[in-house]
Each structure stands twice: as structure tokens, then as C-alpha cells.
Amino acid sequence: MDTNHHSQPSFSRGQRWRIGLSVFLSVLSVASIVAMANYLAARHFRIWDVTAEGRSHLGPLTLRVLGALTNRVDVIVFFDHSSRIFSSVNTLIDQMKNRCPQLEIEFVDYIRFPARAEKLRAEFNLMPDDTGDRVIFRGNGETRTVYARDLSEYDYSELMSKREIKRVGFKGEQLFASALYGLIDPRSVNIYFLEGHGERDPENTEDQTGYSRFAESLAESGVTIKTLSLLTNAIPDDCRLLAVANPSSPIALGEIRKIEDYLNRGGRLLALFSYDSVLRPPTGLEKLLEKWDVKVGANSVVDRAQGNLDSGDALVIEKFGNHSIVQPLHRSRLFMATPRSVEPAGTTNHEGEAPKASPLAFTGPEGIAIAKDGNTERAGAISVAVAVEKKVVNPADSDLDSTRIVAVGESLFLANVAIDKLANRDFGRLAVNWLLRRDVLLAGIGPRAIKEFSITMTQTEMRTMRWLFMGVVPGGVFFVGCLVWYRRRF
Template identity: 40%
Template sequence: MTVRMTTTSFSRGLRWRIAFHVAVAVLSFVAIVAMVNYLSARHFMRFHWSDRADVKLTPRTLSLLKAMTNEVEITVFFDSESPLHAPVARVLEEYLAASPRLTVRKVDPYRNPAAAQGIRTRFNLDPEIDDSMVIFSHGERTRIITERMLAEYEFEQVPNPEEYEVKKRYRAFRGELMFTSAIADVIAQRQLKTYFLAGHHEHSPTSAETQMGYAGFGELLRENNIAFDFLNLGPSGEIPRDCDLLIIAGPRTALLPSELDRVEQYLNQGGRLLALFNSEAEKLGTGLERLLLQWGIVVGRNLVEDAAYGHNGQAAIFQTARYGRHPIVAPLGDVRLTFVFPRTIAARRDSAAGLAGATVTELVFSSTNAVVLSEIRDGQFTRTGRDERGEFPLAVAVEKGGLPGVVTQRGGVTRIVAVGDSFLFGNEILNYLGNRDFASQLVNWLLDRSELMAGIGPRPMIEYQLALTPSQLRMIRWVLVAGLPLAALLAGVVVWLRRRS
């Protein structure tokens, strides 16, 4: 007996229907994936789940990137083995995510010499210099941020019984500060310019001298995309038309009457002035005191001491974090400033204070237990039983302008900041606590750059170290040299035995 097996088969029409449904499903899946990717590429949000402070961009940077309309090319000319390579890469990823106007090209000069030579030729770099750097360019404008500008570091001794050994330890990463500054620089329509008044023994922005030198302040101006030059008015000089900010940094001799007239004229035309005083001019008077009095600023001929917050037992060198209500000091929070032999700078209290429309605000104060010395004996300020005690202002900001029907010759409101200490921005003190941020805030407010006043400070760099004893190192060495190979051999033997059985 024969059994015949029959099988049913799909008809041609059924096979085509199944193929059609599969094709539609595949195409639908591909279309959905494409649409999701399209929407996510244009409407995405980034969340920072890590507590790493060196990655998330500040509101100041984000506002600048969102307002950008120009294309900026970023060339990362960096040794990939550098300790700063990873932080630079992470921060630039955030910049790229925040703005489609940025493009990044990475070149390792040691791994790609041919491309490195092309970069050196294009940007006219010295072939003898092998420093890593990040180059920002837009059109013909270029800004170079070197590796040394990206971090704050110190040298510490390494425990070594045989010889003296030190290593570089990075304390803070300044990548966002420098990168945002560079982008603002290359896309700016015109570079701002400040002039330092000269001829009265003022602080010099090119001097590296410890206390009187302002080289660090000059570098801060460059970081904020501001050029600077010297201005010696003399009997017949004029303040240039391109002067966006005039800085009078601690003059120690009096200004000529003609110089004071030029400064007054400059302010009346809507100019910007940063006036810094110091204790070496307290007994002389510079002439600026009378000029600023007309703008509602009282410059004291005195010395402030605050023993409660003194430095190394010196009451005239003290710290404070007592601030008024003003955009300059609002971002500082509880960060302290260090003052060195300051004098009082106060708002004028009488009815004649300032001119119509002027707003005078006291910025920084001593503690409530400070003492003001006003009596001079043998050329020095001396304590007496009549010394005033309490809280005293150390800096004042003035703003005047925006009156209906009034157009200033320089096109803006007049802004003045007077500080009773010029040494706080000297090379030795500038990087103490919040002094550098305070200087940056002053300059940006005077130049009406409110978008740059949210504050970008250096981000701490955390270094993780694993401390092992000699016995622990020997244990790890034996595990790596003998333990792992023996474990692999044992596993092979076990597999062989199981297969034989």
C-alpha cells in the first residue's frame, strides 16, 4: 500500500502579498528611524547626569553661541598625549552641540606631520615652536589659545629618597574662559580698545614687577578681547576717538589741570573711566578727587584697616565679601576680594551729589569692625582715639545717560568705576581669591558688555591617585605575571577533561 504525501504551497498572488507587506513594514521602519533621527538632530536636549563641573557650559557662553550668525572654524592643534587633550575635547563637544556655526578640525602634530605643516603654513606659526594650541578663525581674523593659557598649575615635590624631584600638578582648567573669549574676539565687528594714562608713575600693563606691575591685568584685557595702549596727555594731548575705556591706574603724582580738563571733557561726552587709587597718593592728591566729586564720588584721604579679616596680622591688608546691589558684584556671591592699604571711596550724600540723571552705587564694603585712619604723623597714617569705626565703602560705580533729547558725542552713557586700591590688580594680588573676576566684571560693565558678565571662572581639575604599599604592588605584579596565565591554563585543562569524558 502506497501513502502519498501532499503539501500545500503558497499561490503566486499570496507570495506577492506577503512580499509587499514585508517591504512596506521594512520601509515604514526605515522611514520612522529616519524621521526620529531628523527630529532629534534639530530638536534635541542635552542632560548632564555627571557632577563634573568642567563640562557644562555657563549661561554666558551659551548666550554668545546662540546669538552667533558667523561661521567659526576651530583647529585643535594638540598633542593627543597631553593631560589637557581630554578636557579640551570634552568642552569643545559642548560647544559643537550648542551652535551649528562651529566646525572643529583635529590635528596631532606628532602623529600627522604633513597636516601639521599645513596648519603652520596657513596660520603663519613658528616652525620651531611645538606647543599644543587651539586656533579660532573667522575670515582673516585669528585667535590662538596655547596650552599654557588653558590651565593653572603648580609644581609639587614628589617623594623620592634618592633625588629631588618635582612634577606639574594642574589645579584648574580655563578652557571655557579662553574659548568663549576667542570666539567673541574673532566674530566682533571691531576690537575694543582701552588706554592707560601714563606720565604720573601709574601701574604699567606691560610690567612684570610684583606689586606695581599690571602685566597680569593686561593679559586679562586680551582674554576679554580688548586691545590696550598708553596715553600721555601732557599739556596739549587729546583722548583719542577710539578710546572705549580710559584707565587711570594708581597715579602717584598729580595730573596737570589741562589733563583733568581733557578727562572731564571725555566723561561729559559719554566716556568710560576706571580710576584706581592707592595709599602712595593719599597724602598728595592727584586732582582726580575734585573731578570725581562732581560725579558723586568721594575719594577719602585716609587708610582703611580691618583687623578682623587681616592677612598675616596686617590690618591694612584684608579680605572682604560684603557687596552692594549692582551687576558688577552680583556674580561674585561669597567670593572674597583682597585689598592692600585701601582708602575709602564713597557715594556723595549731600543734595548736590552728581549730575542730573546720574546713578551712584557703592560696590564693596569693609566689615563692620573696620577703622579709618585719617591723621598723618611723620609721613604715616597713625591710629588715634578719634578714628572712625564701622563699615566703609571701598569702590563706587556711576552711570549717567539715557536722558530724553540728550545725545553724547561718543554715543553712549557715561560710566565710571572708582576703587580705593590699585594694588589689588597688581601681578602679586590679581589672582588671589576673586580679584581677577572682579577686574573682569568691572571692565565688562564699563564697556557695556552685559552678555559677558555671567562669569566664567577656572574649573577645578581633580586628580585621582591610587596609593599602594610595596607589598600590594608585589601582589598585583604576581597576579598579572603568573595569576592570569595560570587561570587561562586551568580553564583550558577543565574544558579538555570535560570533552574527554
């Protein structure tokens, strides 16, 4: 039957227009409500992390740093997105962004988008072949860089037995917060490296002796590195840390007095030695340090348990003291060439305003200190690094309210050849941060524990699973469907 021929329109043209307009307006209204709801949701949102371990919670100190950001900060995540650590970085950056709208995030996968990567390399003066994963923070005219290699904490305990190094911690929160803090408080911090006595040179790029990589690492955290000769100059007022890295000839008495005066005014000193200096006349620094409760032994330290008695092989340090510098290193190790012993002298009474030395790193219980005549001086757990702190009465500058010293019996561990071995770079950075009092803000941000998941299946089990998942289960459902179809049809 042809119904079209007889059908009459139910509504006049005018009525249909009115209905059409009404529908259009109602759709527009609903669309506006949807847009408004989403606009409000984007501005006022809440996030719940329902996991038991709260993987997505930011620490209170990180929140404080983020809350203190008032100007826009560009965050460039210059990463290969297939990198194992990228997922953790991405998650953390998103969490920070959710808490701080001032962060302007840009993800750049330099493998997939080489043109954009090239532009950024030019912008940040990176080498054309520089493909190191990193996160760059830029704000208030300052730039801070956090490298991917610094983001993980490793467990080396199974290195010998299973040849396996486990990634056990993610230090992104600590390092990103530190970088952001550097942008908030971009005061120029100068570290002076003493020169004139054969010290390690922060500009030297040689593998064995150069300190250029250590200096670069410090510069990335917003520090200006300078060299200083004390023969004719005094220690400048803007010196926030004096580094004396393995002097090989004696330091003149006048220079020692300048250093002593600087320390008495609340100065900071990083003193590094090495076993070969035992064979040379004392530098004068050893005597100065004694006044600060530090005894630098005229010996070299080895560990019988590591079988390095005669070979002069490296010493692996895995025992740490109870000090904020080394607290983050408790599952890590340091790689040192044969160090000198450096320990609390016990010559000062630890009361009142006296300096107090705390051991930082020890050998194992089978450590031996060998005197320069080759005889065993003593055995046991021997300290090779200490930290000293002493309050200053009536400081001229509130930043210099306490003298701080870190002395280590070895200096090669921060040289270009060894700085990336085990946790050496971390130790260097932690020590400098403590000396510069940067620990005040960031000490409480620990690494996030990383759980690594894996499964253990034989090839047969894998095959069975594959058949089950891809064949039996979907095939079974399809077969039931065929049965239903067959029964209805026949």
C-alpha cells in the same frame, strides 16, 4: 566516498553569473542605503544628555552667539592632551561644534606633534618655547585667545586649613562664547591709559610696577591699548574707556575738566589708586569722583583678622557686593596691597538721573582704615572698590548711553607681579567688560560646577581589590569552565 567526482553543478554558468550579478547589486543597494542613512544622520542629528545635571547643555546666550556665526571660524585647541582640564575643554568644544557647523576644529597636542605646534606658533606669532595651553579662535580676520589658566574657578576656603585649593568651576563656556562674540562684533575698541602723571604704564614689563600683562590680557579680548596725554590733546572720540592707573602727581585742572566732560558725555573711567598716594598731594581725581558719588579715603585699609596691621602685608579680599562685575567672583578672593578706602559718598540723591555708586569689594568685619597720621579712622567692613553708573540724556552715540566708572583703592593688584594672584585677573577683566558694556551679552553665562571625584582606600584594601578583580573573579569563572570541561570529558 568521493562526492566531487559525481557532483554536477546545480546551475549553468549563465545562471551563476546572473545570480552573482543579483547578489552584487543587492549588496551595492544595501551599502548605498547604509551610506545614505549615515549621511542623513550626520546632517540631521539629535543629542540627548541623560545626566541629571545636564552637563552637556549649552546656555541660551551661548546658543545665541553660535547661531549668529555665519562665516567659518577656525578653532585651534592648542593643548597638552594629558592636562587635567583638557577633557572639559574637549567636551565643550564638541558640544559647540555640534551646534554650529561653522566651527572648524583642530586639536593640536604640542607635546606629541611638535612639528604642527611649531607651524602654529609661527602662524600666530607665539614664542618658540611658548607651551601655554590655549584655545585660539580665528574668523572674520580677527583672532581671540582663551588661556587654560583662565578656564578654572577655584575655591580657596581650605587653603589655610588644609593647604588645598579646589577647582570648583569651569568657565570655558563663558570665555569661549565671549571670544566668539568678539569675532562676530570685531569693532575696534580703544582703551586709553592716561600718562604724564607717573601712572602705571601698559607697556612696562617690570614685575613690580608694569602693567604689560594686564594690557596683553585686554588685547587678547580684542581691545586696542593706547596711551594718552591730556596736556595738549582732548579725549579722542574713539576712546571707549579711559584708564587712570595710580597717578602719583596732581592732574592739571584743564585735564580734569577734559575727563569730566568726557564722563558727562557717557564716557567710561577705570580709576586706580594706591596707599602711597595718600602721602602725596591729592591728584584731583578724588574730587572729581566725589561728584560721581565716590569717596576715595585719604587712608590705608588693613584687616585685623589677617594680622597685617603693621607689616603692610597684602590684604586678601573675600567679601563682594551685589554687582554684576563681582557676581562671578563670589567664591574667589582678591589679593591687594594695602588699598585706600573707596566707597559710595552718599552725597547725591539716588533718584532720577543721579549717579549711583555700588560697592564691589570689602574687607572683613575687622577691617580698619588708618588715616595718614597713623590714627584709626574707623573700623568695620570697609569698601575698597566701587562701580558707578549714570544714564546719559540724549547720548550722541547709542554705545555711550550711560556713564560708567570703576574706582579701586589699589593699583598694584593688576601689576605684572600680582595680576595672576588669586582672582585679580578675573576682576580686572570683569571690570573692563562691564565698563565696555560687554556684560550685556555675557552676563548670564556662569561657570559650570566641577565635581571632583576621588576614592579613599588603604593599601590593604587596594591589594584586596586587586586580588578580587584580577584573581578571584576571573579565576573563579575559569575554574567553573574547567569543571564543565572535566565532567564532559570524563
